[in-house]
Amino acid sequence: xxxxxxxxxxxxxxxxxxxxxxxxxxxxxxxxxxxxxxxxxxxxxxxxxxxxxxxxxxxxxxxxxxxxxxxxxxxxxxxxxxxxxxxxxxxxxxxxxxxxxxxxxxxxxxxxxxxxxxxxxxxxxxxxxxxxxxxxxxxxxxxxxxxxxxxxxxxxxxxxxxxxxxxxxxxxxxxxxxxxxxxxxxxxxxxxxxxxxxxxxxxxxxxxxxxxxxxxxxxxxxxxxxxxxxxxxxxxxxxxxxxxxxxxxxxxxxxxxxxxxxxxxxxxxxxxxxxxxxxxxxxxxxxxxxxxxxxxxxxxxxxxxxxxxxx
Amino acid sequence: xxxxxxxxxxxxxxxxxxxxxxxxxxxxxxxxxxxxxxxxxxxxxxxxxxxxxxxxxxxxxxxxxxxxxxxxxxxxxxxxxxxxxxxxxxxxxxxxxxxxxxxxxxxxxxxxxxxxxxxxxxxxxxxxxxxxxxxxxxxxxxxxxxxxxxxxxxxxxxxxxxxxxxxxxxxxxxxxxxxxxxxxxxxxxxxxxxxxxxxxxxxxxxxxxxxxxxxxxxxxxxxxxxxxxxxxxxxxxxxxxxxxxxxxxxxxxxxxxxxxxxxxxxxxxxxxxxxxxxxxxxxxxxxxxxxxxxxxxxxxxxxxxxxxxxx
Numbered sequence: 001x002x003x004x005x006x007x008x009x010x011x012x013x014x015x016x017x018x019x020x021x022x023x024x025x026x027x028x029x030x031x032x033x034x035x036x037x038x039x040x041x042x043x044x045x046x047x048x049x050x051x052x053x054x055x056x057x058x059x060x061x062x063x064x065x066x067x068x069x070x071x072x073x074x075x076x077x078x079x080x081x082x083x084x085x086x087x088x089x090x091x092x093x094x095x096x097x098x099x100x101x102x103x104x105x106x107x108x109x110x111x112x113x114x115x116x117x118x119x120x121x122x123x124x125x126x127x128x129x130x131x132x133x134x135x136x137x138x139x140x141x142x143x144x145x146x147x148x149x150x151x152x153x154x155x156x157x158x159x160x161x162x163x164x165x166x167x168x169x170x171x172x173x174x175x176x177x178x179x180x181x182x183x184x185x186x187x188x189x190x191x192x193x194x195x196x197x198x199x200x201x202x203x204x205x206x207x208x209x210x211x212x213x214x215x216x217x218x219x220x221x222x223x224x225x226x227x228x229x230x231x232x233x234x235x236x237x238x239x240x241x242x243x244x245x246x247x248x249x250x251x252x253x254x255x256x257x258x259x260x261x262x263x264x265x266x267x268x269x270x271x272x273x274x275x276x277x278x279x280x281x282x283x284x285x286x287x288x289x290x291x292x293x294x295x296x297x298x299x300x301x302x303x304x305x306x307x308x309x310x311x
Numbered sequence: 312x313x314x315x316x317x318x319x320x321x322x323x324x325x326x327x328x329x330x331x332x333x334x335x336x337x338x339x340x341x342x343x344x345x346x347x348x349x350x351x352x353x354x355x356x357x358x359x360x361x362x363x364x365x366x367x368x369x370x371x372x373x374x375x376x377x378x379x380x381x382x383x384x385x386x387x388x389x390x391x392x393x394x395x396x397x398x399x400x401x402x403x404x405x406x407x408x409x410x411x412x413x414x415x416x417x418x419x420x421x422x423x424x425x426x427x428x429x430x431x432x433x434x435x436x437x438x439x440x441x442x443x444x445x446x447x448x449x450x451x452x453x454x455x456x457x458x459x460x461x462x463x464x465x466x467x468x469x470x471x472x473x474x475x476x477x478x479x480x481x482x483x484x485x486x487x488x489x490x491x492x493x494x495x496x497x498x499x500x501x502x503x504x505x506x507x508x509x510x511x512x513x514x515x516x517x518x519x520x521x522x523x524x525x526x527x528x529x530x531x532x533x534x535x536x537x538x539x540x541x542x543x544x545x546x547x548x549x550x551x552x553x554x555x556x557x558x559x560x561x562x563x564x565x566x567x568x569x570x571x572x573x574x575x576x577x578x579x580x581x582x583x584x585x586x587x588x589x590x591x592x593x594x595x596x597x598x599x600x601x602x603x604x605x606x607x608x609x610x611x612x613x614x615x616x617x618x619x620x621x622x
Contacts, residue, residue, distance in 0.1 A: 043334070
């Protein structure tokens with residue numbers, strides 16, 4: 001891994017993604033006591049950073065593989081991202097979703113051009129169905145977070161953020177499956193000589209926090225958090241990067257997440273999803289430690305049901 | 312009036328305002344069938360374009376007048392705008408508010424440094440109290456919309472929009488007291504040779520629509536609209552400009568407004584207030600007429616109670 005590889009990845013995905021804006025708020029800076037730069041991936045195509053990793057994973061395939069399509073199992077943002085990226089690149093995307101997934105999520109995948117394959121809702125059933133699709137079609141399986149090309153793609157948000165704000169002392173990201181924080185940590189390492197990467201994670205789904213403590217991948221026993229994008233666990237491709245390159249993970253409870261989300265909505269007038277609010281909540285919780293620092297936050301996405309809010 | 316005057320106004324207010332971003336959405340463009348550029352005054356200081364007019368009105372006063380402060384009666388965005396602008400410029404702001412105004416609005420004004428003077432809630436009582444403050448303190452009364460300097464200040468949002476998108480065929484704004492649309496119309500006249508200005512107005516507060524029809528200022532008999540910033544009527548300073556420079560006003564009903572607001576929230580991930588949604592709702596309603604056009608929309612503000620939404 002080196003800086004040139006990351007630059008190549010960025011150039012590869014550029015035609016398929018938005019360069020999202022970096023926003024600031026004087027009121028938020030006053031509240032935190034630091035300069036905070038929000039990288040707005042909620043404005044990304046399909047509403048989340050996952051478009052970056054999905055695009056890079058597909059573009060990294062050989063011509064022969066691309067023609068056979070890609071397959072994943074997800075009912076969240078990655079399902080939509082892979083569908084849209086595949087659509088724009090001109091390949092087939094097969095999305096394994098549980099039969100009982102909400103119709104609105106199925107519609108979103110269909111709207112972006114994905115082919116939905118229904119399965120039973122257990123993780124084993126979903127995996128088996130994805131394997132079956134792979135065997136039947138020759139499509140390449142792409143994991144939402146534990147995939148080298150996905151990890152590198154997700155890092156490109158931090159490349160753009162550091163281009164605009166080269167003096168960041170640290171970047172906060174949420175931690176779910178680990179793709180975003182691992183990619184961000186690699187970028188911080190190669191594009192800055194001081195920028196540290198810090199994760200925010202819900203106390204109610206603290207697998208990554210415990211994994212850093214124990215030195216091996218831990219699993220969630222409960223995932224009772226509003227931050228529905230962060231219920232997954234780390235994997236063997238991203239955990240080694242996280243273990244060596246991430247400064248620390250800060251846990252936040254459900255009230256912290258909802259308060260941080262509401263604060264951003266009210267003060268910045270942008271819609272961020274609960275999973276994104278986790279990163280900002282982590283900064284708020286430990287703000288005394290970051291006084292007068294220059295801080296980036298990856299606002300991971302903005303896909304929220306606005307008719308059903310927690311406040 | 313000429314272009315140079317407007318450029319002077321813009322330069323005068325620049326240090327006190329944000330240059331807000333202009334955002335676009337491929338999905339919205341597809342829905343409308345046109346290229347739509349949203350000038351995001353919801354990201355303006357205090358959350359609305361009114362900061363521009365308030366700053367220009369104060370900065371246009373003589374040194375002697377400034378030292379005596381400014382006074383207005385408003386319980387909405389202009390109260391906050393005048394408080395914040397006065398605070399930043401270093402003069403006193405006296406805000407006459409009805410005793411029964413919501414505490415959250417009083418707190419906002421206080422938070423920005425305004426001095427609240429309570430009055431009874433009738434228009435006559437508020438005006439009398441403003442006159443009393445003026446007599447007692449020597450402060451200059453500044454009307455929220457029917458004031459030449461306020462009108463010119465509000466126009467500066469359109470200057471920035473036309474700088475970024477010089478080829479706009481038209482700009483949509485909401486119509487409330489008339490300051491924003493009058494200022495925008497003057498800017499369109501002097502900064503473009505083709506850009507028309509179109510107003511959006513709630514059917515339930517259609518005074519401006521009827522004023523354009525009758526040729527004299529008409530008043531609302533009811534103001535039963537969710538677009539609470541648009542319940543006021545035009546004035547003798549802005550109506551002559553609106554009469555000669557505005558192309559037309561399009562009426563929209565309450566469902567149109569709420570649908571347009573939800574569409575922007577969901578697709579663009581930005582928080583806009585109902586009054587802002589009125590301008591976009593007007594475009595949506597008549598979209599067949601604007602096929603393939605290049606259109607600007609002044610998103611006037613984003614001050615919404617996110618705990619109490621209409622959807």
